[in-house]
Amino acid sequence: MFMEYNFRSIEQKWQKAWSEQGVYKVSNQSAKPKFYVLDMFPYPSGAGLHVGHPLGYIASDIFSRHKRLKGFNVLHPMGYDSFGLPAEQYAIEHGIPPAVSTANNINNFRAQLDRIGFCYDWSREVQTSDASYYKWTQWIFLQLFDSWFNRRSQRAERISTLISLFETEGNTAHECPGNRNLRFGASDWKGFSEREKQDIIMHYRLAYCGYGEVNWCEALGTVLANDEVINGVSERGGFPVVRKKLRQWYLRITEYADRLIAGLETVEFSDSMKEMQTNWIGKSYGAEIDFKIDGAERFLKVYTTRPDTIFGVDFMVIAPEHELVAKITSAGQQKAVDEYLAYVNSRSERERMAEKKITGVFTGAYCVNPFDGKKIPVWISEYVLAGYGTGAIMAVPCGDERDYKFAKHFDISITNIIGDAFNGEDANPTKDAILENSGFLNGMVMRDATDVVLKKLEQEGIGTRRVNYKMRDAAFSRQRYWGEPFPIVWKDGIAVPLPESELPLTLPHLDELKPGPEAEGPLANLDEWKHYDGGIREVNTMPGYAGSSWYFLRYMDPGNDAAFCSREASDYWNQVDLYIGGTEHAVGHLLYSRMWTKALYDLGYVGFDEPFKRLVNQGKIGGDSRLVYRIRGTHEFVSAGLKHQYETDELHVDVNIVNGFELDMNAFKKFKPDYAEATFITEDGKYICGSRLEKMSKRYFNVVNPDDVVERYGADTFRMYEMFLGPVEQDKPWDTKGIEGVHRFLKKVWRLFADEEKGKILVNDHEPTEAQWKALYKMVRKVDEDTERFSFNTAVSAFMIGVNELLDLKTHQRKILEKLAVSLAAFAPHIAEELWHLLGKEGTVLNAQWPAVEEKYLVETAKMYPVAINGKTRTEMSIALDATQEQVEGMVLQDEVVKKWLEGKQPKKIIYVKNKMINLVV
RNA sequence: GCGCAUGUGGCGUAAUUGGUAGCCGCGCCAGACUUAGGAUCUGGUGUCGUGAGACGUGGGGGUUCGAGUCCCUCCAUGCGCACCA
Structure with a gap:
């Protein structure tokens, strides 16, 4: 039949036409208001997409198309985060260069994405591994390298301003973020050698090179950023991670901590997202206090x-790495301390995470409490982290749970400064208790005592207020090949940036990606590349998040060879209005890109300092695995309903050879060679599988490929079904059934336009009835409202x-169907376009206007009110909307059902809420 | 342990502001058309009860004329953080 809904040919036809006509091309010039909808661009992995991946893409695509129908100039681009470790690992294992496998994977992704019918403007595509792109990643790095964070103005400024400050006043007014103890005056500065000067400046740069403890992952042969380490193992691959001191590039993101926190108030992110970022930054207010070491x-x-608890200090604890360990340990304790340090060193990060034993050793030294002169023993324990605060x-x-446990474990006596608030069994971290045993603080509420102590500490010069952050500077280099090379040449120990004219510094080809000497990356093996202009090139490369920290800007002006993005373009498109992506980037990508944007803003390159106005996190789609039960030691499989009668082993089976729960037994025999001889114990001839909801993953054979779904049902069905599954932000299982x-819904839409059996078009030019208009507009309004709020x-x-x-009303009138086709254009673009043309329209439905609702068809004069007696609904009555309380009371009391329930009694009260309900209280 | 979410039919879910709980769809049941049905269409489908009706949004309590929605408490699941001083 030629009038049937043939989604395959319809979708192919329009995808081809749209692409040929360039209908998704977006201009930077428009009289319309702009709207920027962005998806988190994917890392093009070899595994391709499963049905969980496009969820967010579909939502953003629908939203973009909807905005376009409503008269916006919509930027909706896509690209690839194409640098990264997996491609390099793959190259090492299979000998295929990263550039080649990445290109293949990108082609794959693109084909998959295209089948779903997205409205991306592919002329703006970016690939972070493309030299024309990473030229500007390198350029931005150089701007960060050439900047420092002025804490007085709270913004990034050029290094040249810092140098003139040093020349006139030294660094007295600008504490060195990389070394707090560094103090020098203008004359000192003039006396420093060039090397010394450069070392000092390095301590201020926003992108800097330094030595530091880093997360070293031996298996991956590289360092990892904090957010790439989960519970002591690498996020990717789950390999062990150890602390190692290495020369490393960093981003001084800690300087932006306050602005990153403050900026959260100006953006629409979910509360949990804001909280995750706030916790990651981990700002705390406190004090640093100097305790004199007794006898030294x-x-x-x-x-x-x-600080309010200072009279309750019973011991000190310093980190095993603390510099005082070597200096204050008493002769008598030396052996015990050495043994303890050896023990600590023997423990990996992972072991420390896994088993939280109370361990520690006494140094033999004492501190003196500055206020009451009490001697306080100094202990060493691994529960104190060298990297946080002062390491002591x-x-x-x-008042502190860990301190309490430590004291108990080592039998240290406990001073109670909070009276009844301390029960002797558990520490009580209250701030509301009244202080006792606390010298000049006695009788004060702890909350108020804090400031009193702080003032006293400051007066006596033994303490200062201090703000601390959990967040560390971000490690910004990798001992790897497949990343952006640093545009830096080392000359006499000084990092010299390449001039802008030499960008991009292209990644040289390497035949073999083996590590270089001394934990250096593969580039270190390339002698002729390494030696350059009388110096040695930086052989590390940038981490995966470098390119993704600014890609949303490149889409605005992708072809620009003179700038990363013209100020004109970024002023026009401004912030991303809607950013859709997963929660997994909460503390990585989202913090880095926010920081880069702030730095670029400070330096005057963009006009906004938060990149993403609104963030929506799509949920994950879980897999619905199918299980078969093999009778142990045999090739016989028993159906789920009968499995308890046997001793069985549970095995995953490919969900694609199971219909619902019924196994395709012939396909199963071909599923794996082992199963060729399989026999089955069935229920009524059917083999029923077990099921389990778990992650969608190859290893569970529960991966559903969107290609297959599109092939079978069409892209429009796939798009709408992904949305129909539930709220975008929620996790949910995939169920193909x-x-x-x-x-069926789309086929019903089709049947409004054409009769499949008789093969003819049904559209006519009759006037629609009021009921038909009402059905249409009710739908149009709800779709509009729901789309706007991501529902x-x-x-x-x-x-x-x-x-x-509309089907019940046998609606075939052109006037209605036109508007229906337009309203469908965002959700099911292919069928909408086909129907649009079937109605004889020109151009594309994408450029149509969202139908305006004619209110007159939606006004109601009466409503069916639920009538409740004592809160329980007993009947319904149709009552005019403008009825008064008296009229309603009269009508209600006449009603037979109401009379029955009143049993002759007078209602105490009749509650009538207009347009809602009626309730009689008896 | 701390923090944040979320708990509604057999399943995915709906109820935008305290106002008819279960819309829409899957599944299931019955029927129609059919050589056939894993096609299509029609009707039914929260639980208990023959029925009138009763019960029902994780459990318990509260506020209210009225609670899935607000408050208290407990339980379960998920996510994040986890020696951060």
């Missing part, structure tokens, strides 16, 4: 957020309700 001219500097704490066991309902699942439902009604 040394001080122990501790960081505490609770004052322990207050009555349910897709039939959505497919795509209810929008699909509104379509279904609307079309069911």
